Amino acid sequence: MPGDLTFRAVVERVECSPVRGAGRFLDWVVHTRVLGVIAGDFTGEHFAFRIHSPSRSGLEAGVTCTIHAVWTNNSYSVDEDQWMGNPH
Secondary structure, three states: OOOOEEEEEEEEEEEEOOOOOOOOOOOEEEEEEEEEEEEOOOOOOEEEEEEOOHHHHOOOOOOEEEEEEEEEOOEEEEOHHHOOOOOO
């Protein structure tokens, strides 16, 4: 079972992609290119996750940031408030 993951990444794009009936209002997908893993085990080159609002997270294309993802059930969960407007 995978564990939590922390890595550095560049945001490649943020796109609107609503999920019908999800009820969580996570209508935006952040697509990143992984630069390096700080903690955990991840061998992929790209990592994508859903957020509620790009302006709330402070993430936009071209930004380099550290991302902490928590393993829950069978997928990773990313708290978009972890950057509080400053993703660096």
